Amino acid sequence: MSIKVAFIAADNDSARRARRRLMRRYPSTTPEEAEIIIALGGDGLMLQTLHRFVSQQKAIYGMNRGSLGFLTNSYAEEGLLERIAKAERTEIRPLRMQALTRDGNGHRALAFNDVYLLRETFQTAKLRISIDGIVRMSELICDGVLVATPVGSTAYNLSAHGPILPINSPLLALTPISAFRPRRWRGAILPQQAKVRIEVIEPDKRPVSAVADHTEFRDVMQVDVEQDTEVSVTMLFDPGHNLADRVLAEQFFY
Structure with missing residues (x-):
């Protein structure tokens, strides 16, 4: 699978360890050369990542290695590239x-x-x-x-x-x-x-x-x-766990 990915991590031990393991397991490149950014952290890192790459037309796939993970997918090392290939795309505008x-x-x-x-x-x-x-x-x-x-x-x-x-x-x-x-x-x-x-x-x-x-x-x-109608960022979510489903589920949380 010829998807160019780059791994970035939040400033915590769990995220940094995950990044090292994933980089040993999967071929990766620099964020500048990547088509997809895999962000390892929580919602704070996801927001930082969206801002960092808003003008570069890169898709963002987050995996939760932080305290909150509403904007991320669950963390798993198996079959990562296959998950990304099947991921559902959500375009958001700031x-x-x-x-x-x-x-x-x-x-x-x-x-x-x-x-x-x-x-x-x-x-x-x-x-x-x-x-x-x-x-x-x-x-x-x-x-x-x-x-x-x-x-x-x-x-x-x-x-x-x-x-x-x-x-x-x-x-x-x-x-x-x-x-x-x-x-x-x-x-x-x-x-x-x-x-x-x-x-x-x-x-x-x-x-x-x-x-x-x-x-x-x-x-x-x-x-x-x-x-802003001129810029957007694409976020990737595992099938059945997309952002629309999560927002809907929040309305029935009590």
């Missing part, structure tokens, strides 16, 4: 965040899971939310708010009591984090083409950070979020 900070600088980042704003101090955040140029929430007093992709809807979004989105649905979740006023607002489900603008009210008194997956910018004044 969110694009543009943030303006109080110093006047602009910042950009991608997020495969979510973009969220979070208060920096004991003061609650005051936020104004616009969708496609129309103000839909003139003042939200809260710890923060997040925009999640279907992939990210089972992560921080779910912990904040946001909706789980089917993986192939053309939707985004907009979810408040510990909303104080209006207390009963539970968020919104948006079409994937929606353009979300979040403005910070009283940024001097109530500083707010913005995070896109693992990239953080502090003291933001305004954040724009929309799906």
